[in-house]
Amino acid sequence: MLIVGLTGGLASGKSFVGSELQRLGAHLVEADQLGREVMEPGAAAFGPVVQAFGLGILAEDGRIDRARLAGIVFRDAEHLQRLNAIVHPAVHDLAQARYREIGAAEPAAIVVYAAAILVETGGYRELDKLIVVACSPEHQMERALMRPGATKADVLARISRQLPLKFKLEHADYVIDTDGTVADTLRQTKMVYESLRDIA
Numbered sequence: 001m002l003i004v005g006l007t008g009g010l011a012s013g014k015s016f017v018g019s020e021l022q023r024l025g026a027h028l029v030e031a032d033q034l035g036r037e038v039m040e041p042g043a044a045a046f047g048p049v050v051q052a053f054g055l056g057i058l059a060e061d062g063r064i065d066r067a068r069l070a071g072i073v074f075r076d077a078e079h080l081q082r083l084n085a086i087v088h089p090a091v092h093d094l095a096q097a098r099y100r101e102i103g104a105a106e107p108a109a110i111v112v113y114a115a116a117i118l119v120e121t122g123g124y125r126e127l128d129k130l131i132v133v134a135c136s137p138e139h140q141m142e143r144a145l146m147r148p149g150a151t152k153a154d155v156l157a158r159i160s161r162q163l164p165l166k167f168k169l170e171h172a173d174y175v176i177d178t179d180g181t182v183a184d185t186l187r188q189t190k191m192v193y194e195s196l197r198d199i200a
Helices: 013-026 031-038 046-053 066-075 076-104 138-146 153-159 165-169 182-199
Strands: 002-007 027-030 110-114 129-134 174-177
Touching: 002 013, 002 031, 002 138, 002 182, 013 027, 013 110, 013 129, 027 031, 027 076, 027 129, 031 076, 046 066, 066 110, 076 110, 076 129, 129 165, 129 182, 138 153, 153 165, 174 182
Parallel strands: 002 110, 002 129, 027 110, 129 174
Antiparallel strands: none
């Protein structure tokens, strides 16, 4: 089994590339989805997150309101650090469990682990290869502002909390540039997948 990291800045095209790698035959494990799972009521991070940030982050149904929580943590580096210290270990454990499940069913599988801050956390060191998705700051801002409810201030706050792209590129085994056409991104993604398939 080959475990490959997929990372890049906010709105760089990670999800698109991840979906295409999955379509080509890879197993996609997304840190964002695991993060949602570990913060569900009764899951590993739910109690500690509520304890750290208060009952005000809960929605009427008793679940954590992710938008409300994001509004708190992305404007304060200390809050973000506290949240990450709770959520990341729980996500890591759940990801390991998923890898074991996939490996048991398909020993020669390619598993793509998509996460925005793989380089920042050092998590890339545990993986066999790293794909970095890259685009210009202009495209990044344009795409991020197309998301529902996005504001320029929120987008800039999120981008400022992420490591500059040049540092991520230093650790990349593969780079997929999403500044061009969709067809060009698909072509690069297929080339990367074929290279991974050869290794796996």
